[in-house]
Amino acid sequence: MGKYKIHFTRTAQKSLNKISKQIIPKILSAISGLSFDPFPKGSRKLTGFSSIFRIRVQNYRIIYEIIDNEIIIKILKIGHRKDIYR
Numbered sequence: 317m318g319k320y321k322i323h324f325t326r327t328a329q330k331s332l333n334k335i336s337k338q339i340i341p342k343i344l345s346a347i348s349g350l351s352f353d354p355f356p357k358g359s360r361k362l363t364g365f366s367s368i369f370r371i372r373v374q375n376y377r378i379i380y381e382i383i384d385n386e387i388i389i390k391i392l393k394i395g396h397r398k399d400i401y402r
Contacts, residue, residue, distance in 0.1 A: 320351045320389045328391040339376060343394060346373045350389050354382050
């Protein structure tokens with residue numbers, strides 16, 4: 317399988333800038349790992365969607381969409397677990 321390209325939505329980029337500076341490197345590491353393995357251990361498919369998944373990084377969630385025909389992973393949302401699904 318080829319290496320996926322990572323694209324951030326504007327919403328995801330803004331929410332990443334608001335997160336604590338200590339957790340940002342861990343989140344970015346998890347996101348860069350998605351380019352090699354879009355289904356890492358612990359990833360879950362969101363119910364009701366065909367190609368949208370989430371991964372956990374401590375108390376934060378990364379919601380992403382896999383677009384196979386373009387070999388792209390689109391980061392949709394990043395946020396604290398209590399707020400991300402609203």
